[in-house]
Amino acid sequence: MDIKQLRYFVAIAEEGSLSAAAGRIGIAQPSLSQHVKNLEQQLGIDLLARSPRGVTLTQSGVILLSHARRILAAVEQASEDVRASGLEPRGEVSFGLPSSVSMVLSVPLAETVRLELPEVRLRAIEAMSGFIQGWLEEGSIDLGILYDVSALKHMQIRPLITEELFFFSAPDHWPFKSSPDRPVPLAEVAKLDLILPSRSHGLRAMIDRFARANGIDLRVSIEMDALTQIKTLVARASGYTILAPAAAQDLVARGELVAARIDEPVMRRPVYLVRSPDATVTRASQEVERLTLQVIQDLTSRNIWRGYAINEETRV
Amino acid sequence: MDIKQLRYFVAIAEEGSLSAAAGRIGIAQPSLSQHVKNLEQQLGIDLLARSPRGVTLTQSGVILLSHARRILAAVEQASEDVRASGLEPRGEVSFGLPSSVSMVLSVPLAETVRLELPEVRLRAIEAMSGFIQGWLEEGSIDLGILYDVSALKHMQIRPLITEELFFFSAPDHWPFKSSPDRPVPLAEVAKLDLILPSRSHGLRAMIDRFARANGIDLRVSIEMDALTQIKTLVARASGYTILAPAAAQDLVARGELVAARIDEPVMRRPVYLVRSPDATVTRASQEVERLTLQVIQDLTSRNIWRGYAINEETRV
DNA sequence: GACGGGCAATAGGTTTTTTCTATAGCGTTG
DNA sequence: CAACGCTATAGAAAAAACCTATTGCCCGTC
Structure with missing residues (x-):
């Protein structure tokens, strides 16, 4: 034919x-x-x-x-x-981000896009990773950020960074004898009142997995699926939490939270940029993808987003 | 290219x-x-x-x-x-019908499909015409039946029949001096307690339009968006209603309702079979379309669905 | 710093495909 | 029943796709 x-x-x-x-x-x-x-x-x-x-x-x-x-x-x-595609990139680019990533990435990315791609409208959508995965599969967003790509088929996946999960506390409510500079074991953290998202949340699923693998029983006093509210509660000394540093970078900088590494085990998760093959690639989405890498490079080099770099590779 | x-x-x-x-x-x-x-x-x-x-x-x-x-x-x-397409038709065909049409058409159509197209699964979806129109536009159903096609673009439209709206009453609650064999003027009907669907319903919008055009003020005592319940209420003498005869054919046959033509004005509405150009045509959907015409032909010839035939024509 | 290997580009001839003209066949219409 | 309008077929001409042979280029290697 x-x-x-x-x-x-x-x-x-x-x-x-x-x-x-x-x-x-x-x-x-x-x-x-x-x-x-x-x-x-x-x-x-x-x-x-x-x-x-x-x-x-x-x-x-x-x-x-x-x-x-x-x-x-x-x-x-x-x-x-x-x-x-030879002309200036234009049009809308929809980008799904989990809230912890959105926290650190959305604002600088939006500003960069506004400056460098004046004809592009960035639609940053903050949502739980399950939704983002679904939207990618049905092709209703151009780009998404995910932690777990094992269930994805036929997607173009680009590793961005590997984050480490940290323990967070209110500064004047620090529960350990050791200083926040020293790593704390997860078994010790597990004895505290924890404020974590529900099991439908990717972060929680991951923490549970690590805990179970190490025979640790978590004590979750409050389940809340809203990052900002979790941080507020911890800052008011209503409990403790476990997050990626990027997710709480704002309150740490303002001195309202302190963070400590967790060892035994160290919990790491890779962060991926994912593109749906069902949404046709546009010049604008390519440029937003490029700027995303650039912004993340900048954030990590300035230590705003702490993580282990991953060599650039693309899987088609 | x-x-x-x-x-x-x-x-x-x-x-x-x-x-x-x-x-x-x-x-x-x-x-x-x-x-x-x-x-x-x-x-x-x-x-x-x-x-x-x-x-x-x-x-x-x-x-x-x-x-x-x-x-x-x-x-x-x-x-x-x-x-x-050379083989036996198979697969699913989704068909959106307004409830009044569904009332008379769904059962005989489903039976005909089951007998003549054993490999075809008919999914008859009863919904308000607004939904059906939306589904056709987004291509999520194969076929639909609509009364008002003036807002449609790029659709393949085939007129089926023209219905006339009738007045309905409980037999022992007949409000007029004249017999139900005689047409009643809309102005007289308007003085009664009417049970009609809400304004979001195509039928109601049409009745309102005719009433307004003739300077008639309708008295609607109950608004209810469920055909079966409207008919039950009228049969229990809780009020009166205006419907296409096909929609109440069952209760009229059982003697629980009586119908009378309405004149001044006669209210007619054409019924169209609509196919979305966004859903690719399948052999199965073609056959269901053919059987639909055949069943309607049969229903009208047996006077179960009363209406004025329309010459077959197709607009592509 | 020359050499060879691997790659894409170019040139020119050959084959295949597409298109054209001419014409036949066939049903409908006047 | 002849003329018209349509599609189908046949064979020639034109266009395209393709092939072989060769060139040029860059890189890594000797």
Whole structure:
């Protein structure tokens, strides 16, 4: 099957006649006759019912027509998009971020996009990772950030950074004899009143997994699926929590929270940038992807987002 | 742009080399080189960055690749669907019906489909016409039935029948001096306690329009968006209503309701079968469409669905 | 710093495909 | 029943796709 053949076929369907279609296309009628014959032979089924007054579509012909129109529209769109890719990037780019990443990344990324890509509207969507994964799979967002990519199929995945989870406390409520400079074992943390998100949350699932693997029983006094509120509660000394440093960077900088590394075990999670293959790549989304890497590079080098760099690689 | 070119381009992208791609495809390398050159010339933009160790995609190349994969998948699907169209119709057909139509049509249609198309699963969805219109526009149902098609664009519309709205009453609660055989004027109906669906309902919008156009003020004592419940209330003499005869055919047959024509004005509405151009036509949906026409023909000839026939025509 | 290997680009000839002209066949219409 | 309008077929011409041979280029290696 061939785009030219599809174009011809649509013309025939619309004109209801080989001769008329030939005239419209600008080729001789016998040529069209041949094309249809080839198409019918390739598909093994009749597409046109010939009559002395023209042709009508068979049922199969109607089905091919509806596909052909879609395909031709897609080809047209492809051509336009590729041509436009030489011009300045423009349009909307939707980017799904888990809240802990959004906390540190959204603002600097939005500002960078506004400055460097004036015609691009960035739509940063903060959501739980489960939603982001779903949106990526259905192709309704261009880019997303995820921690766990093991369940993904056919996605283009680019590792960004590896984060380590830290213990957080109010400064004047520090529960250990050791100083916050020293790592604390998870077993000690587990004895405290913890404020964590619910099990539907990726972070919580990960902490539970590490705890179980080390025979540690967590004591969760409050479950709350809102990062800001968790931090507020911890800052008011209503409990303690475990987070990636980036997620609490704001309150740590203001001295409202203190953080300590956790050892036995050290809990690390990689952060991935994921692109859906169902949403066609746009120039704007490529540029936002590039700026994301650049901004993260900048944030890590300035130690605002602490993490272990990962070599750039792309999986298609 | 050509399907063969797109196929070649995807192979090049996947192999990262013209020579390797040429080997995989089974043509000589210079031929591929030419193809890419043509493609780049047609699109007016470079797609590949050539190096002595192979080629890499430019940004435009990445964009074309993502489109190309979708287009090739669509072509593959088209070929499969057309081939399968020769076989027995199979698969799911989703069909959205307003409740008044569903009342009379769903059961006989479902039975006919089950008998004549054993491999087809009919999914009859009863919903308010606003929803059906939305689903058709987004292509999430194959077929739908609507009363008002003035707002539709690019749809394939086939008129089915023209219904006339009737007045309904409980038999022993008949409010007029004249017999139910005689038409009653809308102005008289308007003086009674009416039970009608809310304004979001297509039927109600239509009745309101006719009433306003004739300077009649309707007295609606109960608004209820559930056809069965409206009929029950009227049968219990809790009020009166206005419906298409098909919608109340069951209770009229059982003698629980009586109907009378309405004149001054006569209220007529056409009923259309609508097909979305975004859902590709399947053999199964074509057959369900055919059976729908056949069942309606049967229902009207047996006077179960009273209405004025409309000449068959199709708008593409 | 020259050499060879691997790659893509170019040139020119060959094959295949597409298109054209001419014409036949066929049903409908006047 | 002849003329018209349509599609199908045949064979020649034009266009395209493709092939072989070769060049040029960059990189790594000797």
